[in-house]
Amino acid sequence: MNKTPHLLLASKSPRRQQILHDAGFDFDFVEIDAPEDFSSHLLPSKICELLAIQKSEHYLLPIKTSILVTADTIVYVNGKVLNKPNDRNEAFAMLTELSGITHKVYTGVCLRNDTKKHVFHDCTAVTFYPLTADQICYYIDTFDPYDKAGSYGVQDWMGYVGVKNIDGCFYNVMGFPMAKFYRELSAF
Amino acid sequence: MNKTPHLLLASKSPRRQQILHDAGFDFDFVEIDAPEDFSSHLLPSKICELLAIQKSEHYLLPIKTSILVTADTIVYVNGKVLNKPNDRNEAFAMLTELSGITHKVYTGVCLRNDTKKHVFHDCTAVTFYPLTADQICYYIDTFDPYDKAGSYGVQDWMGYVGVKNIDGCFYNVMGFPMAKFYRELSAF
Numbered sequence: 001m002n003k004t005p006h007l008l009l010a011s012k013s014p015r016r017q018q019i020l021h022d023a024g025f026d027f028d029f030v031e032i033d034a035p036e037d038f039s040s041h042l043l044p045s046k047i048c049e050l051l052a053i054q055k056s057e058h059y060l061l062p063i064k065t066s067i068l069v070t071a072d073t074i075v076y077v078n079g080k081v082l083n084k085p086n087d088r089n090e091a092f093a094m095l096t097e098l099s100g101i102t103h104k105v106y107t108g109v110c111l112r113n114d115t116k117k118h119v120f121h122d123c124t125a126v127t128f129y130p131l132t133a134d135q136i137c138y139y140i141d142t143f144d145p146y147d148k149a150g151s152y153g154v155q156d157w158m159g160y161v162g163v164k165n166i167d168g169c170f171y172n173v174m175g176f177p178m179a180k181f182y183r184e185l186s187a188f
Numbered sequence: 189m190n191k192t193p194h195l196l197l198a199s200k201s202p203r204r205q206q207i208l209h210d211a212g213f214d215f216d217f218v219e220i221d222a223p224e225d226f227s228s229h230l231l232p233s234k235i236c237e238l239l240a241i242q243k244s245e246h247y248l249l250p251i252k253t254s255i256l257v258t259a260d261t262i263v264y265v266n267g268k269v270l271n272k273p274n275d276r277n278e279a280f281a282m283l284t285e286l287s288g289i290t291h292k293v294y295t296g297v298c299l300r301n302d303t304k305k306h307v308f309h310d311c312t313a314v315t316f317y318p319l320t321a322d323q324i325c326y327y328i329d330t331f332d333p334y335d336k337a338g339s340y341g342v343q344d345w346m347g348y349v350g351v352k353n354i355d356g357c358f359y360n361v362m363g364f365p366m367a368k369f370y371r372e373l374s375a376f
Contacts, residue, residue, distance in 0.1 A: 022348065154358075157212060161211060161367055169354070170347075179350065
């Protein structure tokens with residue numbers, strides 16, 4: 001196996017860091033504070049790509065021997081984006097909306113160094129079993145899903161018990177489409 | 189949330205133990221040595237259910253206040269079952285066969301106590317990217333997939349890098365269809 005290039009990962013998500021680590025990539029963490037503004041009239045595939053590019057362009061240092069990796073994951077259902085919930089009521093409303101139906105999870109990824117930039121996305125359809133109010137309250141109060149778009153983590157209790165079907169890349173739902181990234185990075 | 193019943197888990201698989209633990213179930217481990225014989229003329233859904241029942245019936249102690257859980261996972265491709273590989277050559281041949289195509293993973297689960305028995309299965313379709321011989325050799329030599337049906341783990345490097353698409357329950361591919369189990373157990 002060829003040695004993987006050194007990456008600069010701009011993400012506060014512990015899931016993304018874990019996936020890259022477990023897949024054997026060598027990376028350092030860089031902090032980027034970029035606005036997360038987007039027009040809700042765009043397609044979700046375009047929104048997640050633009051947010052990944054926005055993050056990338058807010059990193060102003062030279063990138064000579066590494067590759068900067070930025071990513072953004074959105075949950076899309078009923079024609080709208082679900083962000084991270086601000087409070088218990090919002091989390092409850094989001095999970096009630098996701099209960100019993102299929103939604104889509106999009107992650108946009110931007111690869112960049114001083115000479116080039118490449119952006120791509122992956123999309124996974126996730127179908128929930130119908131959830132009871134008791135199950136939703138138990139989950140919110142036990143797992144505090146306030147740092148998660150759509151108010152759930154596919155790798156925690158809700159993913160174990162609530163998710164009926166995944167169609168696409170599982171790790172994309174966790175926040176990073178590793179198998180596609182591996183191939184796009186090789187081509188970069 | 190109602191308290192979950194106490195389980196007796198008869199499985200040497202660390203993945204099954206981890207899934208049940210992470211989903212919040214209270215269980216003790218019991219050892220059962222059952223033969224893994226089956227007729228290859230049966231449907232794969234029937235094979236995994238029969239193997240789960242065989243394991244269950246090899247537990248001879250009374251089961252009064254707990255529920256005995258036995259399970260068997262098989263990988264099915266091109267009309268045949270892939271077992272655990274006996275050596276490096278078999279692992280290489282299995283991964284070469286899985287490369288670039290879709291196979292199915294079936295897990296049969298048997299729930300039993302002194303008064304009743306219930307068996308069910310779940311099935312997930314898994315599609316691999318084409319794998320190079322270098323990738324297959326790296327994987328076998330680094331991850332020793334000799335305890336895994338089909339010679340791969342969806343939760344390790346091969347799952348991260350090689351799996352293009354999952355259609356069904358992800359945890360079923362890891363060896364235990366937790367979301368379906370949760371519902372079948374409630375009805376038991």
